[in-house]
Amino acid sequence: MLAIFENYIKNQNLALSEEEIAMITAAAVERTVSKKQILLQAGEVCRHKIFITRGFLRTYRIGADGTEHIMQFSPELNWTTDGESYTHRTPSAYIIEALEDSQLMIWNRDRFDTLLQTIPNLRTYSEQLISRHLHLSRNRLYQTFSATPAEKYADFLQTYPGILSRVPLRMVASYLGVSLKTLTRIRQAQLRHPVK
Amino acid sequence: MLAIFENYIKNQNLALSEEEIAMITAAAVERTVSKKQILLQAGEVCRHKIFITRGFLRTYRIGADGTEHIMQFSPELNWTTDGESYTHRTPSAYIIEALEDSQLMIWNRDRFDTLLQTIPNLRTYSEQLISRHLHLSRNRLYQTFSATPAEKYADFLQTYPGILSRVPLRMVASYLGVSLKTLTRIRQAQLRHPVK
DNA sequence: CGGTCTCTTGACGGAGTTCAAAGCTAGTGG
DNA sequence: CCACTAGCTTTGAACTCCGTCAAGAGACCG
Numbered sequence: 520m521l522a523i524f525e526n527y528i529k530n531q532n533l534a535l536s537e538e539e540i541a542m543i544t545a546a547a548v549e550r551t552v553s554k555k556q557i558l559l560q561a562g563e564v565c566r567h568k569i570f571i572t573r574g575f576l577r578t579y580r581i582g583a584d585g586t587e588h589i590m591q592f593s594p595e596l597n598w599t600t601d602g603e604s605y606t607h608r609t610p611s612a613y614i615i616e617a618l619e620d621s622q623l624m625i626w627n628r629d630r631f632d633t634l635l636q637t638i639p640n641l642r643t644y645s646e647q648l649i650s651r652h653l654h655l656s657r658n659r660l661y662q663t664f665s666a667t668p669a670e671k672y673a674d675f676l677q678t679y680p681g682i683l684s685r686v687p688l689r690m691v692a693s694y695l696g697v698s699l700k701t702l703t704r705i706r707q708a709q710l711r712h713p714v715k
Numbered sequence: 716m717l718a719i720f721e722n723y724i725k726n727q728n729l730a731l732s733e734e735e736i737a738m739i740t741a742a743a744v745e746r747t748v749s750k751k752q753i754l755l756q757a758g759e760v761c762r763h764k765i766f767i768t769r770g771f772l773r774t775y776r777i778g779a780d781g782t783e784h785i786m787q788f789s790p791e792l793n794w795t796t797d798g799e800s801y802t803h804r805t806p807s808a809y810i811i812e813a814l815e816d817s818q819l820m821i822w823n824r825d826r827f828d829t830l831l832q833t834i835p836n837l838r839t840y841s842e843q844l845i846s847r848h849l850h851l852s853r854n855r856l857y858q859t860f861s862a863t864p865a866e867k868y869a870d871f872l873q874t875y876p877g878i879l880s881r882v883p884l885r886m887v888a889s890y891l892g893v894s895l896k897t898l899t900r901i902r903q904a905q906l907r908h909p910v911k
Numbered sequence: 912c913g914g915t916c917t918c919t920t921g922a923c924g925g926a927g928t929t930c931a932a933a934g935c936t937a938g939t940g941g
Numbered sequence: 942c943c944a945c946t947a948g949c950t951t952t953g954a955a956c957t958c959c960g961t962c963a964a965g966a967g968a969c970c971g
Contacts, residue, residue, distance in 0.1 A: 586861065653849040656853055664778075688949075696859070696860045697928095700929080703950070864959080885918085894960050895918080896919090896920090903919085
């Protein structure tokens with residue numbers, strides 16, 4: 520697991536020294552979770568940054584009517600947390616759950632803050648990550664407004680290739696903001712008109 | 716204008732010294748724009764950070780079918796830019812336009828970068844702004860999925876009190892991702908059933 | 912005052928939702 | 942390792958809310 524993380528970090532071209540990477544790694548706790556396990560419960564304060572070395576998480580929220588809305592899929596080699604709850608120590612509205620048995624690296628806030636202060640390039644990296652998430656979030660919002668369900672589905676397949684075999688369709692529907700029924704229809708239509 | 720900005724900055728409790736504030740202010744260019752003037756054209760690289768001292772901007776995007784989708788309203792005492800285009804020097808997908816005659820403070824990238832390196836607290840502030848935007852973006856996405864048009868409209872009124880007199884309804888509709896027709900219907904319903 | 916932009920309203924149509932049932936799949940426990 | 946169950950996916954029927962189209966009345970600006 521550690522090797523996976525270190526390898527990932529090196530490939531990000533962050534100009535981090537071997538020592539710094541070792542420090543970052545050393546500050547983490549490794550954890551194995553099984554499918555359906557909850558990493559952050561709604562109402563709880565999010566105290567961790569999580570990196571997924573193997574497996575698959577999702578972040579979702581439950582609406583007033585009880586409907587689940589999936590805000591994020593986090594496959595291996597991705598970071599996740601609830602930034603808002605994390606930085607302001609406020610109760611989170613989100614639930615983070617494992618969709619597969621997963622292996623994680625977890626940093627608590629104190630330790631991560633120390634790292635950020637010690638390693639300037641890590642701070643820069645952290646900023647980049649947030650910017651990227653903001654960009655992704657805005658794009659998704661735009662897509663929600665402008666694209667048809669079929670286009671959303673097509674985009675989804677491009678963005679997350681190979682994900683279909685790992686996630687139930689109803690969750691894809693939830694992520695896209697369409698009903699399961701509609702998603703099924705789209706897929707049937709594509710079978711009849713094999714786009715390519 | 717400068718006074719407005721300085722006053723705003725002081726009220727943010729950023730632990731900036733008078734000197735630092737003066738530096739930040741000095742690095743800006745003041746600019747007056749009239750209604751309908753474009754500050755960032757689609758396809759252009761966004762080279763500025765903008766603070767609105769008076770007036771009102773919007774950021775929108777034009778879909779494949781020619782429809783406008785408003786991503787952000789920026790009233791006075793707010794920052795705006797296209798962060799993605801700004802940091803990566805890539806063509807922007809967005810258009811930033813004045814909805815009213817406005818007064819702005821504008822920093823170009825070189826100058827602002829220098830400020831960020833010189834003034835640590837400004838960098839922290841900048842990070843906070845991005846985090847806040849991410850949070851807002853995610854909330855809006857969630858609302859788009861979970862709320863009815865009527866709820867979206869009600870939320871909008873709470874979030875932007877007094878905005879209705881400054882923005883045409885069709886733009887509110889665009890921002891909310893509903894048709895103008897639907898928005899009108901909602902408003903009529905509320906006239907008949909005065910909620911409170 | 913003429914023209915443009917904005918808002919309302921009506922009629923109509925349709926894409927997507929909800930509800931429900933049934934077949935299928937995969938995971939679990941005995 | 943099989944049987945059983947719980948969850949997943951598909952499908953059909955009915956509905957409804959929302960969007961498109963179109964027309965007309967105001968309001969605002971030059």
